[in-house]
Amino acid sequence: MPKTLFKALIVGVFLIASNISFAKPPVLLTNSELKQVESVREQALNSNLSYEILESLTTEVGPRMAGTPQDTLAVKWAVKKFKALGFDKVWTEPVTYTTWKRGVETAQVVSPFPQPLHITALGGSVSTDSVFTSSVSSDKDGLTAKVIHFLNLDALKAANPSQVKGKIVFVSNRMERSINGMGYGKAVALRRNGAIEAAKKGALAIIIRSVGTDTHRVPHTGLMKYQDDTQKIPAAALSNPDADQLVRIFKRNKDVSIKLNIGAKPAGEFTSHNVIGEITGSTAPNEYIVMGGHLDSWDLGTGAVDDGAGVALTMAAATLIKNSGIKHRRAIRVVLWANEEQGLKGAKAYADAHTKDLEQHIIGAESDFGAGRIYQFSSLVTDKDIPFMDQMAKMLAPLGIERGDNKAGPGPDLIPLYKKGMSVFRLSQDGTDYFDLHHTADDTLDKVNPEALAQNVAAYTVYALMTAQYQSDLARPKEESKNEH
Amino acid sequence: MPKTLFKALIVGVFLIASNISFAKPPVLLTNSELKQVESVREQALNSNLSYEILESLTTEVGPRMAGTPQDTLAVKWAVKKFKALGFDKVWTEPVTYTTWKRGVETAQVVSPFPQPLHITALGGSVSTDSVFTSSVSSDKDGLTAKVIHFLNLDALKAANPSQVKGKIVFVSNRMERSINGMGYGKAVALRRNGAIEAAKKGALAIIIRSVGTDTHRVPHTGLMKYQDDTQKIPAAALSNPDADQLVRIFKRNKDVSIKLNIGAKPAGEFTSHNVIGEITGSTAPNEYIVMGGHLDSWDLGTGAVDDGAGVALTMAAATLIKNSGIKHRRAIRVVLWANEEQGLKGAKAYADAHTKDLEQHIIGAESDFGAGRIYQFSSLVTDKDIPFMDQMAKMLAPLGIERGDNKAGPGPDLIPLYKKGMSVFRLSQDGTDYFDLHHTADDTLDKVNPEALAQNVAAYTVYALMTAQYQSDLARPKEESKNEH
Secondary structure, three states: OOHHHHHHHHHHHHHHHHHHHOOOOOOOOOHHHHHHHHHHHHHHHOOOHHHHHHHHHHHHHOOOOOOOHHHHHHHHHHHHHHHHHOOOEEEEEEEEEEEEEOOOEEEEEEEOOOEEEOEEEOEOOOOHHHOOOOOOEEEOOEEEEEEEEEOOHHHHHOOOHHHHOOOEEEEOOOOOOOOOOHHHHHHHHHHHHHHHHHHHOOOOEEEEEOOOOOOOOOOOOOEOOOOOOOOOOOEEEEOHHHHHHHHHHHHHOOOOEEEEEEOOEEEEEEEEEEEEEEEOOOOEEEEEEEEEEEOOOOOOOOOHHHHHHHHHHHHHHHHHHHHHOOOOOEEEEEEEEOOOOOOOHHHHHHHHHOOOOHHHEEEEEEOOOOOOOEEEEEOOOOHHHHHHHHHHHHHHHHHOOEEOOOOOOOOHHHHHHHHOOOEEOEEEEOOOOHHHHOOOOOOOHHHOOHHHHHHHHHHHHHHHHHHHHOOOOOOOOOOOOOOOO | OOHHHHHHHHHHHHHHHHHHHOOOOOOOOOHHHHHHHHHHHHHHHOOOHHHHHHHHHHHHOOOOOOOOHHHHHHHHHHHHHHHHHOOOEEEEEEEEEEEEEOOOEEEEEEEOOOEEEOEEEOEOOOOHHHOOOOOOEEEOOEEEEEEEEEOOHHHHHOOOHHHHOOOEEEEOOOOOOOOOOHHHHHHHHHHHHHHHHHHHOOOOEEEEEOOOOOOOOOOOOOEOOOOOOOOOOOEEEEOHHHHHHHHHHHHHOOOOEEEEEEOOEEEEEEEEEEEEEEEOOOOEEEEEEEEEEEOOOOOOOOOHHHHHHHHHHHHHHHHHHHHHOOOOOEEEEEEEEOOOOOOOHHHHHHHHHOOOOHHHEEEEEEOOOOOOOEEEEEOOOOHHHHHHHHHHHHHHHHHOOEEOOOOOOOOHHHHHHHHOOOEEOEEEEOOOOHHHHOOOOOOOHHHOOHHHHHHHHHHHHHHHHHHHHOOOOOOOOOOOOOOOO
16 A cells, blocks of 8 residues: 555544544533523522513403404514513514404203303304204304214214214313323314314214313313315314213213304404514624514413413513623524414414524524423433533523423424424423413413512523523434424 | 298298209210211211212202292202102292393403403392493493492492592402401402492492402302492402403503493292201101201302202201111201392291291201311300210211300301291301302312212211200300301
8 A cells, every 4th residue: 555545544534533533512601601691590580570571461462362453462562572671673574374253152051951051162163153954953043953972082083973963072081181281282182183073974063171171161272173175163162160061961861952152253364473572692693592482372361371471481581681781692582473373373484584594593492381380401402512401401400490301392383493403492391280271261460470480581591591602503413303292 | 930931931942043053954865876976977978979969959950040940940859859868758838039130241441451351240230231321332232431440348438429420340359268258258248239339429330359269260240239229230240360450450551441241130020949858856856957058059150069069968968867767856857948149038938937836946057158178066055055065076076077166157048047046056167269169150060079078968967966866955045146157
């Protein structure tokens, strides 16, 4: 082997080896930077700012369902609030969607034991007016029909259509309570697909037990779907006590008739806005640390836990960082997403509008699981950034936040950005009570514990300030599992 | 002094002294009788009967407001159930009253922050249709007017009429939680008299914070009053979260307008019935030990805790005594009172109908404070019967029931009999959570703990069987203080 070739090979091997083993890891935060993080974190714990923002939103705007006048009011509120809080840049980005309007919604057991039931239409449901057949009485007062009871969605899917045709389907499956909302994932398929499955069997309408864990007469709404090749039938949720009652009625007598009156209907196209506030970065102003929540809510409550809390606590976290005067490298961008509830409309519009600068979105975290204390964090980084996550763990531990896995999934509004490659960070809240309130009239400010909310703010200051300072791309591993809710 | 006179005096003094000091005390229960009491008590603790009765009533009849078709259904249910349980005598006694009908009930903040409010009309309220003045818009859709906020009834009473005239009064006083319902006594005056006081100042309507301790969007109804010399104005209760919200709105802007639509109205005369079931006494069949609850409920819930529980547990207690085969001296009479909620109508009719045999009603106990565990008993007896109450204390102690004072007051339906001289016995329930549910849509079966209900039944078996066996008139002291709720 010629000497020069040998030398070239040696150099080549050395270069490859150095690329593999001797690449410089990103520089960790300095002790003085960590002291700044601790300082903002402690300020956040002692600040009422997030609660004040939340009180303002839920009182002055209140319910803010996408497509309603309060949707527009919420956007105005957000722009004004971002400016009042001193954000460096505040802007809106348009989001257009078709809307849905709630109408009258009543139900009664007609026989064997006449009594009223508490229901609410599922988001997207058609009206009972839209159902006309020769076999049922259906008029402006609603439709009256026999009811068939199934224990769960699978039982409905397995049913003989001849038993279902011309009836109202009732499915009584109950959601399980858990800290991380895993019961929701199991139960929500019924809400989303129940009307399709019932319509396939010829049902006139479907009523389901609310996807929720409470025991109050407040039914849970939420988005449902239709399918082009099946009939659109009205869909509503019963409160848990009403579902229990209907099960007891069936236990005594299976010949049950219900009168159902739903006035919901589609309501045309509407343009709302994502509202974005940014705290400028000092040396990397075109790199964005993303956090936020969704600005819309369902119409039944004032959206305090879903998702006023996420809006308020991320606005407060960025404000407290800004007010600390710390010069952070990257920009901190708070995005308040439009119309999450009816199909991630704002999130999709944002991802589409930011195709060009997508790579400047370094990492994102969304708060959309209520206002409970954060008990765990999880990341989605490569080995080179694990030491940084060790630093993060140390900063979060005093808040009672344990380290989870490195398989973080995106919050709902981050899914479109995540799908395009952005990394995510998750601060997991204790959601044990979240589904007592979720999508109900009971989602009101009194359910929020100000101290738990402040703990959330503190955690988001740690996340945002540390990732804004850290000189790494924070890129995702090539393959990762998902952990969505 | 002649000898005979001296002898007569001696005899006289002796007779007086023996009357005072040597009167024979009533014979206490024997050990074998006490063993029987213990045996029935333990059976009661292990019986599901009361819960089954309660499930039957709340499922098959459901809400049963006085004057509705369900009032009649409830009477039929009770007669049938008493017979099925094997009561020796079952009969009804008529009760006639004027009724009230609920109608539409909606409210919205019109300005400054438009949003819906959850309200319910107070029992007896007139409609908003009935209010017409030149200064307000009032039509089929309700009346819209400015709102004036008071912290409590006293502040309303002290207000200058010029500030109140032509407005809707809002009073935000909050009921306090307590084990014995003492907070209710303080708070309920606002519900009863608020409309009178507001009308005196020229108000168009009154909305109050619900008299209740929960934090759900379920307002509490309940009886209100008018006065002949003041205008009848509509009266409604806001749920606690809605009252909180309105207070927050006032904190920001005192120029608040509300649109209120109440369709309630008087609904004519109606005849219902007290339903009575009796287990015959062996040697004193014309002496009655009374217990019971009221059969009517408000219309919003299914009346599980108010007062299905009282109905079910006293029916079950008497049944278990009957089934034990024990020969008790006196009759055990379970009275299910008609229309307690709208003015003790059944209780008054019963007392009027039983003027002649009033003295045969030895003692009474009503269960009308929910389904919580009994923690204390109190009596209303003279010294001669205190040793009997010592025996009672021993029999109740294993149920976790402490001895209270000797100043027991009557449950609501016993007031008319109590006023005519009947003695009463009280088994005090833990009512800490009672006013979370009282008079709301949330008063449903799932709120009842079967084990707590069984403990109540056990206590009522002890009360009824012991007083039915005890050979004393159980007469009241001449003077006593009252302990009503």
